[in-house]
Amino acid sequence: MRFDTEAMSSDAHIRKVLNIVRTHLDMDVGFVAEFVDGKRVFRHVDGDQSPVAPGDSGLLEDSYCQRVVDGRLPELMTDACDNAEALTISATRELPVGAHMSVPLRLPDGRVFGTFCCFSFLANPSLNARDLRILRAFAAIVADLIHEELDAQRELKQKRERIEKVIANQAFHVRYQPIYRLNDETVAGFEALARFEAEPYRSPDKWFAEADEVGLGEELEIALARKALEALSEFPKDVLLSVNFSPATIMTSSFAQLFATLPLDRVVLEVTEHAAVANYTELSARLHPFRLRGLLLAVDDAGAGHSSFRHVLDLRPDTIKLDMSLTRNIDRDRGRQALASALSMFGRAMGSQIVAEGVESEAELDALRRVGVTKVQGYLTGRPMPLADAVQLVGVKSKALRKRA
Incomplete structure (x- = not known):
C-alpha cells in the first residue's frame, strides 16, 4: 500500500485507511472517534449504511469506545450480543451491533485521542486475533496522522495569534x-x-x-x-x-x-x-x-x-x-x-x-x-x-x- 503524501491531506489519509480496514475486515461501518469533554465525537465515518455521520456525538459513557479503553469491553467481539456488558448499551440491539472491533488511538505523549472502530450489523465468528493486530497496526498509522494534524493546527494557531498581535500592537x-x-x-x-x-x-x-x-x-x-x-x-x-x-x-x-x-x-x-x-x-x-x-x-x-x-x-x-x-x-x-x-x-x-x-x-x-x-x-x-x-x-x-x- 502506498500513499501520495504530497497530494493527500491528513484527513484524506485517514479516510483512505479507514476504508481499507473496514473493507478488509468485511465490516459495515468504520469510524474514528474523538473524546471531547465527556462526549464521543465522530470525526471520520466510512460505510454506505452508516447510522452516524462526521460531527455526530453522544455521551462517552454510553458508548462502546469508553468501555473498550477502560477495559470493560474487549477490543474484539465476534458477536456483541454474547457480551453482558455490551448488552447494557442500547445501541447493541437498536442498530443492531453484531461483530465489533475497537482500539484506542494513543498519541505520542500517551494521551488517548479516541478510538479506531469497525462494526457490522451481523455477527462474524471468523474474526480473530490476527484481524485485531491488523486493526491495531492501522490505528497506529492513524494516530500518527492525527498527531501531525494536531501539531499543524497548533502551529497555525500560534501563527495567527502572532499576526493578530502585530496588527493590534x-x-x-x-x-x-x-x-x-x-x-x-x-x-x-x-x-x-x-x-x-x-x-x-x-x-x-x-x-x-x-x-x-x-x-x-x-x-x-x-x-x-x-x-x-x-x-x-x-x-x-x-x-x-x-x-x-x-x-x-x-x-x-x-x-x-x-x-x-x-x-x-x-x-x-x-x-x-x-x-x-x-x-x-x-x-x-x-x-x-x-x-x-x-x-x-x-x-x-x-x-x-x-x-x-x-x-x-x-x-x-x-x-x-x-x-x-x-x-x-x-x-x-x-x-x-x-x-x-x-x-x-x-x-x-x-x-x-x-x-x-x-x-x-x-x-x-x-x-x-x-x-x-x-x-x-x-x-x-x-x-x-x-x-x-x-x-x-x-x-x-x-x-x-x-x-x-
Whole structure:
C-alpha cells in the first residue's frame, strides 16, 4: 500500500485507511472517534449504511469506545450480543451491533485521542486475533496522522495569534525609499516599505506570507498602508507616495474604505506581478473609480513574476517597475539590457514610466540610462529611511545621479 503524501491531506489519509480496514475486515461501518469533554465525537465515518455521520456525538459513557479503553469491553467481539456488558448499551440491539472491533488511538505523549472502530450489523465468528493486530497496526498509522494534524493546527494557531498581535500592537514601522527622476535628478516620490519589530526577526515577505497563510493578509496590508499613508501630510503635494497591495486586498471593502477620502492624485498603487489575478476584468473595474480620482497604478516586480506581464498588458499601469532581478548586473548582461530596453520602448508606446528597482552600482545606473529607464530606486540613490529623513531629501538633487550625469 502506498500513499501520495504530497497530494493527500491528513484527513484524506485517514479516510483512505479507514476504508481499507473496514473493507478488509468485511465490516459495515468504520469510524474514528474523538473524546471531547465527556462526549464521543465522530470525526471520520466510512460505510454506505452508516447510522452516524462526521460531527455526530453522544455521551462517552454510553458508548462502546469508553468501555473498550477502560477495559470493560474487549477490543474484539465476534458477536456483541454474547457480551453482558455490551448488552447494557442500547445501541447493541437498536442498530443492531453484531461483530465489533475497537482500539484506542494513543498519541505520542500517551494521551488517548479516541478510538479506531469497525462494526457490522451481523455477527462474524471468523474474526480473530490476527484481524485485531491488523486493526491495531492501522490505528497506529492513524494516530500518527492525527498527531501531525494536531501539531499543524497548533502551529497555525500560534501563527495567527502572532499576526493578530502585530496588527493590534502595530508592531511595525514604515520606511520610505526615494524614487528619483533621471531627467532632473530629484525625488519624484517615495515607496513605503514595512519593517517589523516583533519576534521572530525576519524579512517582511515572510511576515506577509504568514499573514496570508492564516487568512490575515488583508488585515496586515490595510494596517500597514494606513500607517504609511499618514506621511502624505508631511510631503509636498508634488511628491508621490507608493504603497503596495495584493490583487486580493484591492478587491475588498477595507481597501475601498481606506481610499475613500485620500488625495489619490498623490498616491501610487503598486500591484506585485508575483501575485496571481483571478479576473483582470473585475480588478480593472474595481480600480476604475479610483483611477478617475487620480490614483496612479504601478506594476511592481515586472520581469520576475509568474504572470508573464499580464499585469502590464491588462491593467495598463502608469508605471512599470523593473524587478531587481532584471536590474542586477544589467551592465554585464546583454539579455537583461535587451529586455529592459524592450520594456522601456513598450512603456513609451503605452505612456508608462519605467522605474528600475534595486539599483546598487554606478555601472548599473549607466546601463539603465542607455536603455531608456526614466526613474530609479535602490541603495545607490537612497536606502529606506525614516519619514523625517525622507522629507529632507525633497527638492535636493541626488549626489549619486549628479556624479554620473
